[in-house]
Amino acid sequence: MGHGWQGHESHQARGADRSFREFIDAQKIEARTRRLMLAFVEGFDAARTERISALGLLKAEKSAEKMEGEAQGRVNEGYSALVEFFEKEIRSRGGALVKNALARRVRWKTGAVEITVHRGGADEMFPAEAALITLPIGVWKTREVLFEPALPKKQKAAEEMQFGNVVKITLVFRKQWWPKANFGFIQAPDEPIPTWWSDPRGTVITGWAGGPKADILPTQSPARLETLALTILQKIFGVKSLRKQLLASHSYNWADDPHIRGAYSYIPVNGIDLPKMLAAPIKGTLFFAGEATALDAQMGTVFGALESGLRAAKEILRG
Numbered sequence: 001m002g003h004g005w006q007g008h009e010s011h012q013a014r015g016a017d018r019s020f021r022e023f024i025d026a027q028k029i030e031a032r033t034r035r036l037m038l039a040f041v042e043g044f045d046a047a048r049t050e051r052i053s054a055l056g057l058l059k060a061e062k063s064a065e066k067m068e069g070e071a072q073g074r075v076n077e078g079y080s081a082l083v084e085f086f087e088k089e090i091r092s093r094g095g096a097l098v099k100n101a102l103a104r105r106v107r108w109k110t111g112a113v114e115i116t117v118h119r120g121g122a123d124e125m126f127p128a129e130a131a132l133i134t135l136p137i138g139v140w141k142t143r144e145v146l147f148e149p150a151l152p153k154k155q156k157a158a159e160e161m162q163f164g165n166v167v168k169i170t171l172v173f174r175k176q177w178w179p180k181a182n183f184g185f186i187q188a189p190d191e192p193i194p195t196w197w198s199d200p201r202g203t204v205i206t207g208w209a210g211g212p213k214a215d216i217l218p219t220q221s222p223a224r225l226e227t228l229a230l231t232i233l234q235k236i237f238g239v240k241s242l243r244k245q246l247l248a249s250h251s252y253n254w255a256d257d258p259h260i261r262g263a264y265s266y267i268p269v270n271g272i273d274l275p276k277m278l279a280a281p282i283k284g285t286l287f288f289a290g291e292a293t294a295l296d297a298q299m300g301t302v303f304g305a306l307e308s309g310l311r312a313a314k315e316i317l318r319g
Helices: 009-014 020-025 031-044 054-066 080-092 137-142 152-160 212-219 222-237 274-279 302-318
Strands: 102-109 112-119 122-128 131-133 146-148 166-173 185-187 195-199 202-210 246-253 286-288
Touching: 020 031, 020 054, 031 185, 031 202, 031 212, 102 131, 131 302, 137 152, 152 274, 166 212, 166 222, 195 222, 202 212, 202 222, 212 246, 222 246, 274 302, 286 302
Parallel strands: 102 146, 131 286
Antiparallel strands: 102 112, 112 122, 166 202, 166 246, 185 195, 195 202
16 A cells, blocks of 8 residues: 655655655645645554655655555455465465464574574474574564574664554444444544544444554553543544443554564665665575565555565575
8 A cells, every 4th residue: 555645756756865754844735734644654654754764655655556556455354364374375285383482592504593482481492494584673673582693784774673653442333323334544633543444344443543643542541542432433423422332342552562562664764775684685594574674665564574475485495
């Protein structure tokens, strides 16, 4: 999915990189449009507009145009269906999955790797000829996985890459009370939870806060977040007493997940080469994938993560 900002391409391409906020401030844009554009980047890219690279956004937009990226798409069954599909693919080809195992150490030399994981209260070691590393940027930054020998260039690139956060809340209602079943997206940039969408599977509405707004929301308990969400929806739709219609709610703050530490990455100013640095294989032994290694700058997307996996698989097969 692209951002849809054609027309700024030639202007930005001629200059040095700068933040998206600096780029927008230099344009003659009506105040409301400016506010919506800044809010969109904060939410969609989970980014701080004063940090995210304008050249990175341009590159992502150009990549999206090549793949009809203006179209919206999602998995109606939820992304667990995609995970289950790949699990079946792996098992059908003789692959083995080790679940509930926390990677602690990667000891390597050319042509040989030993991965130490913690599972069931004990450490286990798995030897291999090569390893594919897909650590989120948040985990790279905390250095929770030890590499022996160390990977200073990778670590530096990961630390320079920016990593945003998202807080998401899903509300399940007794019946549809909103005017149109699948109303698409609603943007309310002045609200603490600014983005909302309906769900074709039933009477479900999801709220999304990315970037700086997500950084504020973690102080809210799930109960207070639920109350806040209902208040915002009542304001948007001009209705009252939604709590009577509520069956259940579920909220999630990605920054609180110890295995991720945030939502997804974005390119900082003058960091256009960071994904390539993160993606580069090391001595035909260590390979790297994940959304932060997407070479077309489309970070934070499922297809970006999938494409990085396909790219890494080809690298491994070439040896």
